[in-house]
Amino acid sequence: MPSSAFEAVEALVRLCPPPAAPTPPSATDWAAKEGELGFRLPDDYKRLCDAYGPGSFGDFIGIRHPLGATDWMSLTGPMATIVERQLEVDRAGGTLVPHDPRRLFAVGVTDNGQYLFWVTEPQDAPDRWRIVVHDARGPRWFSFDGGLVAFLAAVLGGRTRVPLFPDGLLDEGVCFTPSPELRPGDEPRIVTVTGTARHGRTLSTDALRVWARANGYELPPRGRIPLRVRTAWERAHPEG
Structure with a gap:
């Protein structure tokens, strides 16, 4: 493992x-971002953001970035707080949450709705934070004994299989897809449904497939829907 x-x-x-x-490193004022968050960030994450810019890995794993294209994917946007609160509600209701929600910080999300978290312990040693993955649609969790970049390399390199991820994740090869530039007003909204904070406008998977094919996107009948398609739908429906 890299040292x-x-x-x-x-x-x-x-x-x-x-x-x-990629986004030039000078575009991110890391000291200011850490001051805004109130804690230091792992060095591997900062180097990752500087090298790649905002976007997703494998057209599936979206990583939050200081320059994220939407508030939801911005590192300092509302995602972490919203997800933390929902985990607190889940834990209070008896749902398995293996870590203190206050020690979990959402650093990414997949096309299928799984969240990637840093376990922020020890809080003053971010380079020792490890990654856990949670399926927001159920009680399943996956733990990885390493940081974010090591996790991405292990998953994309086929050395680690995350049971929550689709079996065909690597079938089309490994790639990084930069986030498309959004127009003003295209950012997904944060809405609240029956007391639970949820992200963006909702559309069934089947309906999204119909829309995608009608607009020239080729999709298989089953499996994950690429992030670029979901983003395109968001851009086409800025008013919900």
């Missing part, structure tokens, strides 16, 4: 090259 954040990111870059013109 430093630099080596970890370099290993991921060899496996999954970043875009030719």
Whole structure:
């Protein structure tokens, strides 16, 4: 396993090259972002963001970024707080939550609705934080003994299988897809349904497939719907 954040990111870059013109490192004021969050961030995460910019891995795993295209995918946006509160409600109701929700920080989300968390312990040693994955549609959790970049490299390299992820995740190869630039007003909204905070406008998977095919997107009859298609639908329906 790489012994430093630099080596970890370099290993991921060899496996999954970043875009030719990623967001320049100077675009992110890390000290300001950490001050806004109230805690330091893992070095591997900062190097990852500088190397790749906002986007998703495997057209499936979206990573929150300081320059995320929407409030939901921005590192300092509302996702972490909303998910934390829902986990607290779930835990109080008897649902399995293996970690204190106050120690979980959502750093990513998949196309299928699984959340990636840092377990922020020890809080003053972010480079020791490990990753857990939670299926928001049920009580299943997956733990990885390592940081975010090591997790991405292990999953995309086929060395670690996350049971919550689709079996065909790597069938089309490994790639990084930059987030498309959104127009003003295209950002998904945060809505509340029966007391539970949920993200964005809702559309059934079948209906989304119908819309996608009608608009020129080729999709298989089953399996995950690529992030680019979901984003395109969001852009086409800014008013819900």
